[in-house]
Amino acid sequence: MAKDEGVAAVNRALSIMNAFTEHDQKLGLGELSKRTGLYKSTLLRLAKSLEKFGYLLRSEDGFYRLGSKVLFLGSLYQRTFRTSEFVPPVLRQIVDELQEGASFYVKDEDHRVCLHRVDSTRAVRDSVHEGDRLPLTMGAAGHVIRAFTGAVGSRYEQIRRDMYAASYGERDPETAAVACPVFRLEQQFAGALSVSGPKYRIEALGVERILPVLFKHAANLTRVFGGDANIAAWTVRSRKRAARS
Numbered sequence: 381m382a383k384d385e386g387v388a389a390v391n392r393a394l395s396i397m398n399a400f401t402e403h404d405q406k407l408g409l410g411e412l413s414k415r416t417g418l419y420k421s422t423l424l425r426l427a428k429s430l431e432k433f434g435y436l437l438r439s440e441d442g443f444y445r446l447g448s449k450v451l452f453l454g455s456l457y458q459r460t461f462r463t464s465e466f467v468p469p470v471l472r473q474i475v476d477e478l479q480e481g482a483s484f485y486v487k488d489e490d491h492r493v494c495l496h497r498v499d500s501t502r503a504v505r506d507s508v509h510e511g512d513r514l515p516l517t518m519g520a521a522g523h524v525i526r527a528f529t530g531a532v533g534s535r536y537e538q539i540r541r542d543m544y545a546a547s548y549g550e551r552d553p554e555t556a557a558v559a560c561p562v563f564r565l566e567q568q569f570a571g572a573l574s575v576s577g578p579k580y581r582i583e584a585l586g587v588e589r590i591l592p593v594l595f596k597h598a599a600n601l602t603r604v605f606g607g608d609a610n611i612a613a614w615t616v617r618s619r620k621r622a623a624r625s
Contacts, residue, residue, distance in 0.1 A: 392418060393426045397435060397450070402566070406443040463495060466604050470573075470597045471498035477593050478585065480577035483508055484562075485521040486570075487529055492522050495571065506555040506576050520547040520559035521572040528561045528569040543613040544594070546587055549579055556582035558590045560598045563607030570605050573598045 399407065399415040412427075413420050427444060430436040434449035467484045474482040475498050484496040494512040499505055516522040527539035539545045544560040557576035564570040575590055576582070582590075599609035 389426070392416070392422065393430060396423065396426055396430065397446075400446055406439065406445040408443050412444065467496040467601065468498060470601055471496055474498075474573075474575060474593060474597055475500055478575055478590060480575050480581065480585070481505055481508060483521065483574045483576065485514075485525065485559075485572045485574060487516070487525050488513065490516055492516055492519075492525050492572070500577060502577075504578055506552070506578065508576065514551065518547070518550040519574075520545040520557040520576075521574040523547065524559045524561050524572040524574075525569075541613075543611060544587075544591060548583070554579055558582065558587060558594060560591075560594050562598050562601045562605065563609075564602075564605035565607065567607055570602075570607070573601065 395416045395418070396412060399412055407415075409420050409423060412418075412423055416423070418426070427436055427438065431438055431447070434447045434452075437445050437447045439445065463484070471482040471484065479500055479502060481500045482498050483494050485492040486495050487493075491513045492515075494508055494510055494514070497508050497510045499508075514522065516526050523535070523539060523545035527536040527545065544558060546556070546558045548556040555576060556579040557574050559572045559574035562570045562573050573594060575594055595614040599611070599614050602609040
Protein backbone atom coordinates (compact mmCIF):
# COMPACT_ATOMS: atom_id res chain seq x y z
CA MET A 381 0.00 0.00 0.00
CA ALA A 382 1.32 3.46 -0.91
CA LYS A 383 2.25 5.55 2.11
CA ASP A 384 -0.32 8.25 1.30
CA GLU A 385 -3.20 5.75 1.37
CA GLY A 386 -3.18 5.54 5.16
CA VAL A 387 -3.84 2.47 7.31
CA ALA A 388 -6.22 -0.06 5.78
CA ALA A 389 -8.02 -0.94 9.02
CA VAL A 390 -8.56 2.74 9.86
CA ASN A 391 -9.82 3.42 6.34
CA ARG A 392 -12.31 0.57 6.64
CA ALA A 393 -13.52 1.76 10.05
CA LEU A 394 -13.98 5.30 8.78
CA SER A 395 -15.85 4.01 5.74
CA ILE A 396 -18.46 2.70 8.19
CA MET A 397 -18.84 6.17 9.71
CA ASN A 398 -19.04 7.72 6.23
CA ALA A 399 -21.83 5.32 5.26
CA PHE A 400 -24.28 7.30 7.39
CA THR A 401 -26.03 10.24 5.75
CA GLU A 402 -28.26 12.99 7.11
CA HIS A 403 -31.27 10.82 6.16
CA ASP A 404 -30.20 7.77 8.18
CA GLN A 405 -31.21 7.31 11.79
CA LYS A 406 -29.96 3.75 11.83
CA LEU A 407 -28.51 1.18 9.43
CA GLY A 408 -28.52 -2.59 9.42
CA LEU A 409 -25.51 -4.78 8.83
CA GLY A 410 -26.64 -5.64 5.30
CA GLU A 411 -26.99 -2.02 4.26
CA LEU A 412 -23.64 -1.13 5.81
CA SER A 413 -22.04 -3.98 3.89
CA LYS A 414 -23.63 -2.74 0.66
CA ARG A 415 -22.50 0.86 1.20
CA THR A 416 -18.96 0.10 2.34
CA GLY A 417 -18.18 -3.00 0.27
CA LEU A 418 -17.00 -4.78 3.44
CA TYR A 419 -17.80 -8.34 4.40
CA LYS A 420 -20.24 -8.67 7.29
CA SER A 421 -17.64 -10.49 9.40
CA THR A 422 -15.21 -7.58 8.92
CA LEU A 423 -17.95 -5.07 9.65
CA LEU A 424 -18.82 -6.79 12.93
CA ARG A 425 -15.20 -6.65 14.15
CA LEU A 426 -14.75 -3.00 13.20
CA ALA A 427 -18.14 -1.99 14.58
CA LYS A 428 -17.22 -3.57 17.91
CA SER A 429 -14.19 -1.28 18.17
CA LEU A 430 -16.25 1.76 17.15
CA GLU A 431 -18.82 0.85 19.80
CA LYS A 432 -16.11 0.56 22.44
CA PHE A 433 -15.01 4.15 21.84
CA GLY A 434 -18.51 5.58 21.55
CA TYR A 435 -18.64 6.19 17.80
CA LEU A 436 -21.40 3.63 17.15
CA LEU A 437 -24.33 2.30 19.11
CA ARG A 438 -25.91 -1.10 18.42
CA SER A 439 -29.55 -1.51 19.39
CA GLU A 440 -31.24 -4.74 20.46
CA ASP A 441 -32.72 -5.22 16.99
CA GLY A 442 -29.20 -5.32 15.51
CA PHE A 443 -29.25 -1.90 13.84
CA TYR A 444 -26.43 0.63 14.20
CA ARG A 445 -26.63 4.34 14.83
CA LEU A 446 -23.99 7.00 15.41
CA GLY A 447 -22.75 7.29 18.97
CA SER A 448 -22.40 10.32 21.24
CA LYS A 449 -18.67 10.65 20.58
CA VAL A 450 -19.50 11.90 17.09
CA LEU A 451 -21.59 14.73 18.55
CA PHE A 452 -18.81 15.57 21.00
CA LEU A 453 -16.22 15.83 18.23
CA GLY A 454 -18.60 17.95 16.14
CA SER A 455 -19.19 20.40 18.97
CA LEU A 456 -15.47 20.47 19.75
CA TYR A 457 -14.70 21.25 16.12
CA GLN A 458 -17.21 24.11 16.10
CA ARG A 459 -15.83 25.59 19.33
CA THR A 460 -12.22 25.50 18.19
CA PHE A 461 -12.70 26.36 14.51
CA ARG A 462 -11.30 29.76 13.49
CA THR A 463 -11.50 31.05 9.93
CA SER A 464 -8.25 32.97 10.54
CA GLU A 465 -6.41 29.64 10.65
CA PHE A 466 -7.69 28.35 7.32
CA VAL A 467 -8.83 31.16 5.02
CA PRO A 468 -5.69 33.37 4.72
CA PRO A 469 -3.46 30.47 3.55
CA VAL A 470 -6.02 29.71 0.83
CA LEU A 471 -6.11 33.37 -0.19
CA ARG A 472 -2.31 33.38 -0.45
CA GLN A 473 -2.45 30.36 -2.77
CA ILE A 474 -5.00 32.12 -4.98
CA VAL A 475 -2.79 35.22 -5.16
CA ASP A 476 0.22 33.05 -6.05
CA GLU A 477 -1.72 31.38 -8.86
CA LEU A 478 -3.51 34.39 -10.34
CA GLN A 479 -1.33 37.33 -9.24
CA GLU A 480 -4.41 39.29 -8.17
CA GLY A 481 -5.88 40.11 -4.76
CA ALA A 482 -8.08 37.58 -2.99
CA SER A 483 -10.74 38.20 -0.32
CA PHE A 484 -13.29 36.37 1.80
CA TYR A 485 -16.55 38.24 2.49
CA VAL A 486 -19.37 37.52 4.92
CA LYS A 487 -22.85 39.02 5.19
CA ASP A 488 -23.52 41.72 7.78
CA GLU A 489 -27.17 42.79 7.52
CA ASP A 490 -27.43 44.69 4.22
CA HIS A 491 -23.65 44.90 3.75
CA ARG A 492 -20.73 42.58 3.15
CA VAL A 493 -17.64 42.68 5.33
CA CYS A 494 -14.16 41.74 4.14
CA LEU A 495 -13.21 39.21 6.81
CA HIS A 496 -9.87 38.19 5.27
CA ARG A 497 -7.76 39.75 2.53
CA VAL A 498 -4.43 39.04 0.84
CA ASP A 499 -3.18 41.69 -1.58
CA SER A 500 -1.46 41.12 -4.86
CA THR A 501 2.25 41.89 -4.83
CA ARG A 502 1.91 43.95 -8.00
CA ALA A 503 2.37 47.71 -7.76
CA VAL A 504 -1.01 48.46 -9.35
CA ARG A 505 -3.82 46.74 -7.46
CA ASP A 506 -7.31 47.33 -6.13
CA SER A 507 -7.75 48.76 -2.65
CA VAL A 508 -9.53 46.35 -0.29
CA HIS A 509 -8.81 45.95 3.42
CA GLU A 510 -9.90 43.57 6.14
CA GLY A 511 -12.86 45.10 7.93
CA ASP A 512 -14.12 47.06 4.92
CA ARG A 513 -17.92 47.19 4.95
CA LEU A 514 -19.30 47.36 1.43
CA PRO A 515 -22.82 47.31 -0.06
CA LEU A 516 -24.34 44.01 -1.14
CA THR A 517 -25.84 45.53 -4.26
CA MET A 518 -22.51 46.11 -6.02
CA GLY A 519 -19.60 43.81 -6.77
CA ALA A 520 -19.29 40.10 -7.51
CA ALA A 521 -19.02 39.06 -3.85
CA GLY A 522 -22.13 41.06 -2.97
CA HIS A 523 -24.11 39.37 -5.72
CA VAL A 524 -22.95 35.93 -4.59
CA ILE A 525 -23.93 36.67 -1.00
CA ARG A 526 -27.36 37.87 -2.08
CA ALA A 527 -27.87 34.87 -4.37
CA PHE A 528 -27.13 32.37 -1.62
CA THR A 529 -29.01 34.15 1.16
CA GLY A 530 -32.41 34.21 -0.45
CA ALA A 531 -32.44 36.91 -3.14
CA VAL A 532 -34.93 36.26 -5.94
CA GLY A 533 -34.83 37.14 -9.61
CA SER A 534 -33.29 35.80 -12.81
CA ARG A 535 -29.86 37.25 -12.07
CA TYR A 536 -29.60 35.39 -8.78
CA GLU A 537 -31.05 32.21 -10.21
CA GLN A 538 -28.27 32.31 -12.81
CA ILE A 539 -25.62 32.81 -10.12
CA ARG A 540 -26.97 29.83 -8.19
CA ARG A 541 -26.80 27.70 -11.35
CA ASP A 542 -23.32 28.85 -12.39
CA MET A 543 -21.95 29.06 -8.83
CA TYR A 544 -20.23 32.37 -9.48
CA ALA A 545 -20.70 36.05 -10.26
CA ALA A 546 -18.49 38.53 -12.08
CA SER A 547 -18.56 42.31 -11.95
CA TYR A 548 -16.77 44.91 -14.05
CA GLY A 549 -16.58 48.50 -12.89
CA GLU A 550 -19.54 48.26 -10.49
CA ARG A 551 -18.07 49.35 -7.18
CA ASP A 552 -15.24 51.25 -8.83
CA PRO A 553 -15.05 51.95 -12.58
CA GLU A 554 -11.44 50.78 -12.72
CA THR A 555 -11.77 47.45 -10.87
CA ALA A 556 -13.37 44.08 -11.50
CA ALA A 557 -13.95 40.88 -9.55
CA VAL A 558 -15.06 37.26 -9.81
CA ALA A 559 -16.54 35.52 -6.75
CA CYS A 560 -18.06 32.19 -5.76
CA PRO A 561 -19.73 30.75 -2.64
CA VAL A 562 -18.22 28.70 0.17
CA PHE A 563 -20.43 26.41 2.25
CA ARG A 564 -20.31 25.05 5.79
CA LEU A 565 -22.10 22.28 7.71
CA GLU A 566 -25.44 21.20 6.25
CA GLN A 567 -24.57 23.16 3.10
CA GLN A 568 -25.31 26.50 4.71
CA PHE A 569 -23.75 29.51 3.01
CA ALA A 570 -20.53 30.55 4.77
CA GLY A 571 -19.20 33.41 2.65
CA ALA A 572 -17.95 34.57 -0.74
CA LEU A 573 -14.46 33.88 -2.05
CA SER A 574 -13.36 36.63 -4.43
CA VAL A 575 -10.55 37.51 -6.81
CA SER A 576 -10.29 41.19 -7.71
CA GLY A 577 -7.96 43.66 -9.36
CA PRO A 578 -7.69 46.32 -12.05
CA LYS A 579 -10.44 45.85 -14.59
CA TYR A 580 -8.11 45.52 -17.59
CA ARG A 581 -6.12 42.72 -15.91
CA ILE A 582 -9.18 40.76 -14.76
CA GLU A 583 -10.60 41.02 -18.29
CA ALA A 584 -7.26 39.84 -19.72
CA LEU A 585 -7.18 36.85 -17.36
CA GLY A 586 -10.76 35.99 -18.23
CA VAL A 587 -13.39 34.11 -16.28
CA GLU A 588 -12.33 30.82 -17.88
CA ARG A 589 -8.85 31.17 -16.36
CA ILE A 590 -10.03 32.44 -12.98
CA LEU A 591 -12.88 30.04 -12.23
CA PRO A 592 -10.96 26.74 -12.06
CA VAL A 593 -8.63 28.28 -9.47
CA LEU A 594 -11.45 29.89 -7.53
CA PHE A 595 -13.61 26.75 -7.58
CA LYS A 596 -10.73 24.53 -6.50
CA HIS A 597 -10.04 26.62 -3.43
CA ALA A 598 -13.74 27.17 -2.67
CA ALA A 599 -14.15 23.39 -2.68
CA ASN A 600 -11.19 22.97 -0.33
CA LEU A 601 -12.55 25.58 2.08
CA THR A 602 -16.01 24.02 1.92
CA ARG A 603 -14.52 20.68 2.97
CA VAL A 604 -12.66 22.35 5.84
CA PHE A 605 -15.87 24.13 6.91
CA GLY A 606 -17.72 20.80 6.96
CA GLY A 607 -19.75 21.29 3.78
CA ASP A 608 -20.20 19.08 0.72
CA ALA A 609 -17.77 20.10 -2.02
CA ASN A 610 -19.22 17.68 -4.57
CA ILE A 611 -20.82 20.42 -6.67
CA ALA A 612 -21.17 19.82 -10.39
CA ALA A 613 -20.05 23.28 -11.53
CA TRP A 614 -16.88 22.97 -9.47
CA THR A 615 -15.94 19.43 -10.47
CA VAL A 616 -16.59 20.01 -14.18
CA ARG A 617 -14.25 23.02 -14.22
CA SER A 618 -11.61 21.08 -12.30
CA ARG A 619 -11.74 18.18 -14.75
CA LYS A 620 -11.47 20.51 -17.72
CA ARG A 621 -8.47 22.26 -16.20
CA ALA A 622 -6.78 18.93 -15.40
CA ALA A 623 -7.35 17.77 -18.99
CA ARG A 624 -5.61 20.89 -20.30
CA SER A 625 -2.63 20.50 -17.93
